[in-house]
Amino acid sequence: MAKKKKSDLLYTQEHEWVSVEDDVATCGISDYAQQQLGDVVFVELPEVGKTVAQSEEIAVVESVKAASDIYAPISGEVIEVNDALEDEPGLVNGDPTGEGWFFRLRIENPEELEGLMDEDAYQDYVEGLD
Amino acid sequence: MTTDQFDSLKRTPLHALHEELGGKMVPFAGYSMPVQYSAGIVQEHLHTRAAATLFDVSHMGQVRVDGGDFVAAFETLVPGDLEALTLGRMRYTFFTNDAAGILDDLMVTRFEDHLFVVVNAACKDADLRHMEARLGGRATVSPLEDRALLALQGPKAVDVMARLVGDDIRAMPFLSMAQMNIGGIPALVSRSGYTGEDGFEMSIAANEAERLARQLLDQDEVEPAGLGARDSLRLEAGLCLYGNDLDERTTPVEAGLAWSISKRRREGGGFPGAEVVQRQLREGVKRKRVGIRPEGRVIAREHVEIVNAAGARVGEITSGGFGPTVGGPVAMGYVESDQAQVGLDLGIVVRGRQHPAKVVKMPFVELGYYRGN
Known part of the structure; x- marks a missing residue:
């Protein structure tokens, strides 16, 4: 697999994004989401x-309005979560594809990446x- | 929601203005209403507590009750003491059923020759049928269909009103109503609201609504806010939302609203479910409405289960969310009466996981009502 640059985000139809570096995918929700x-509170x-597994519920984001499920954009093992969101959930609004990353x-299966959108x-x- | 369903939604006289202001329109009680504008719910909420906010509440039902002995007749429908109301004063009360369950909560203002009643949008058709049926011709019920209702809420609302109608309004008592002119627009203005802040509500002719709304929005202090902020503001103020915190299976005593029933009405009864209210006041209730403060940041929304220290179910959240002024989650719900003491440690079960929470006194914020100088 060709190594991707970190700025190349891939997206799901459920508005999660993935940034791949070697065998690790950083994930969050899109600016649109x-x-x-x-x-986000x-x-x-x-x-x-x-x-x-891909598409499995993996996190929940609560906004002032409602709770929304976040789905795993690809299959794999959670190796790190963004603890900063605990005290500062607003990072998801302020920098959704940067400091507002989730996990x-x-x-597990690099082929799943090919099904995502650039x-x-x-x-x-x-x-x-819209 | 399909386009067809959206087309069948009713619109308030301010619909075009909401769209012009970037309101995010959602269906609510059969109406297309703005849930928020571009500032967002948190900003709209905080602005209301700091300055002044304009809400469109034209979806609510405005009703005139007159003829016959209208005060005595209306008292047979509600536990509120209307005989004790002086002219131009308003009161919070309920339509109750024969089991003292709450059919709707409402505001009633007494005038010399009529009562002015404001009911919830979702209940207004049922309320009208109920009033007609229960009054049975002892008084006349007239829905005021061609009226709009605007609410200006926040600590600076009074400065705005003083600029537009004169300084006399500064001394207008809380929960009173008077006819006045706002920039040439005749309006029935009350000092009241649903945010826990000082503020005013204005009943005006539907065809004057947009002109008045623009005049208010032109004032430096005023920003528009939608239903989202209205809900978080009332929740922090500890105010009930009908359909969530109050319903046909809940009595005023369980809801902690017995303060709204005077000694004369408690003793004399004469409203639907009076015996139940009297018995509950005498013997107590099995469950009570309480404030719940989740520890941490997890949000406890309606239907979240409340458990005791041992993990056994003791109640349920009926309203909950993030309180922007509190800066954390706030909620209210019903618990078994022996679990209702302020300070008690309970748990809330959110998505299968138990989180610590405390029974707390409401309101969650200091109320800003005008109480005279």
């Missing part, structure tokens, strides 16, 4: 060590939703 949710993160997965495809997808 945080705008739709509004002010709590993020329930998975436990480190948990193994998830890191050890990639930035351009995702922007087209989002425009079709």
Whole structure:
């Protein structure tokens, strides 16, 4: 597999993003998703060590309006979570694809990445939703 | 929600203005209403507590009750003491059923020749049928269909109103109502609201609503806010939302609202479910509404289970969310009466996991009501 640059985000139809570096995927929710949710006030993160299958519920994000499930964009083992969100859930609104990341997965099946959208495809997808 | 369903939603006289202001429209009680504007719920909430906010509450039902002995007749529907109300004063009360369950909560203002009643949007059709049926011709019930209702809420609302109608309004008592002119627009204005702040509500002709709203929004202190902020503001203020915290299976005593029933009405009864209220006041209730403060940041929303220290179910959250002024989660719910002491440690079960929470006194914030100088 060709090594990707960190800025190359891949997206799911459920508005999670993935940034791949070697065999580790950093995941969060897209700028579009945080705008739709509004002010994020709590993020329930998975436990480190948990193994998830693609599309499985892995986290919950609570905005002022409602609780929303976050799905694993790919299969893998949770190797790290963003503890900063515990005290500062607003990072998800302020920097959704940077400091507002949710968790890191050890990639189990790299082929799953091929089913995700690149930035351009995702922007087209989002425009079709409005 | 499909387009067809959206098309069937009713619109308030301010619908075009909401869209112009970037309101995010959602279906609520059969109406298309703004849940928020571009500032977002948290900003709209904080602005209300700091300055002044305009809410469109035109979806609520405005009703005139007159004819016959309208005060005595209406008292047979509600436990509120209307005989004790002086002219131009308003009171919070309920329509109760024969089991003292709450059919709706409402505000009643007494005038010389009529009562002015404001009921919840979701209940208004049922309320009208209920009033017609129970009054049985002893008084006349007239829904005021061509009226809008605006709420200006926040500590600076009074400065805005003083600028528009004159300084006399500064001394207007809390829970009173008077006819006045706001920039040439005749309005029935009350000092009241649903945010825990000082503020005013204005009943005006539907065709004047947009002109008045624009005039208010033109004032430096005023920003618009939607239903989202309205809900978080009332929750922090400890105020009940009908359908969540109050319903047909809940009595005013269980809801902790017996303060709204005077000695005369408690003793004299004469409203639906009076015997139940009297018995509950005498013997106590099995469950009570309490404030719940989750520790940490987990949000306890409606239907979240409340458990005791041993993990056994003792109640349920009926309203909960993030309190922007509190800076954390706040909630209210019903618990078994022996679990209702302020300070008691309980648990809330969110997504299968138990989190610590405490029974706390409400409101969660200091109320800003005008109590005279």
